[in-house]
Amino acid sequence: MRIEIVNSSVSGQCALKQGAGGGIFPSGIDLIQTRAQMNTDIANAAPAADGSNTRKVYVKTYGCQMNVYDSERMADALSKDGYQTTDNPQDADLLLLNTCHIREKAAEKVYSELGRIRQMKQTLAEQGRELMVGVAGCVAQAEGQEIIRRAPIVDIVIGPQTYHRLPQAIARARKGEKVVETEYAIEDKFEHLPQPDRKVIAKRGVSAFLTVQEGCDKFCTFCVVPYTRGSEVSRSVAQIDTEARMLVAAGVREITLLGQNVNAWHGQGNDGTEWGLGALLRQLSQIDGLERLRYTTSHPRDMDDALIGAHHDLQKLMPYLHLPIQSGSNSVLKAMNRRHTVKDYLDLIGRIRQARPDIALSGDFIVGFPGETDEDFEDTMRLVETVRYAQAFSFKYSPRPGTPGAERDDHIAEDVKSQRLQRLQALLREHQIAFADGCVGQTIDLLLEKPGRDPGQLIGRSPWLQPVIVNANPSQIGDIVKVRITRTGTNSLYADCV
């Protein structure tokens, strides 16, 4: 399966966008295909070379880590139905677009992709081959039947809460039905999803995602997530623990817990009491062989003392926290319905840094939210100067249909947004470089994840999630080694083994 990260964010609050090598993706995502390459692949589609009858699925993933996880789980569900994943759309019998609704004009981009796929499907039909097309994810949830109406080549539309029903949907589509599965399922999809076998997990790499929470009840006024992913739902401790142990047994060394509001996770613990994410992390940290834990994305309002305490106590919990604020202005935060102030956020940062002094902070910013004044923007610049993020993601506000922000009549002019964004990004970049420079000369633990670009190189992640390039033997993938950082690259660090 190829996974193309067209854009990345766990939630609408974190409009993350990361270039190659600069992101937060574990090595489980071993192939990142460019959109241009995908288009070329589609245009050149031809029958499978081997002419075999094995059914193959090509999954194209847009968006956040949660979609990456979902794509893997859809592939797991399909493997039990006889499908093998393929990296080549030309070989596919089933082409699945796992879509994201965060970015501007997300639906239109999917429709134009479907236009290209229509040509491919036609070419294959002329050659006597059948291609089934499915649209999954948040655009599927938001558009539903409209996708079939506008793109009749689509056979299946399936929302994020129902993808465990994919094999049945395919069976219905094979009989000629146009299937739309966007109702929120009563059953727990995770209970109905098969687990991948060890070989599949091992192929995905030593760092894995594990979704523990889905949905959002916060209703930030710029964000579509509550409408596409539904209310906050937490998976049970038992489910999460079992899945984590299975990943570790297959060679995973690092797990990143995922959720649109991951730190809103809660559930009944083994002791019968209600647990929050801090207690869950403590439980998972006891798994032998699991060396590193991370989680993303967090909301400041759900950062409780137990979670901060986990950062203090758990060495396996990496000293990196993605904690979006979006704006440094109280009036903009209020307009965004963030329900916390700048002071609340800074106080929180202070407590977190006290608990874990070496923690690196990451954030998200939206500039030019409707009504944002010059002074509001200067407040954001002051906040950034105060916090000094190790990494941050920033975007111009763009309206999402159906959200309260989109309905406002005080939108900011594009050129003003652009100027503000440029200034903000220059400052964020300055801090990111300063943080990276501060790493030079340090000896750190590096989890070796995958081969680098040049022979003899491996790429790993620092505790602060930076990609680190080191000369090492491929047999060391999965090892945590001591390295000394020697220099910085554009979005990475270079190191020598010590």
Ligand code: SF4
């Ligand atoms: S509405 Fe929920 S998912 Fe969207 S930005 Fe706000 S907290 Fe995040």
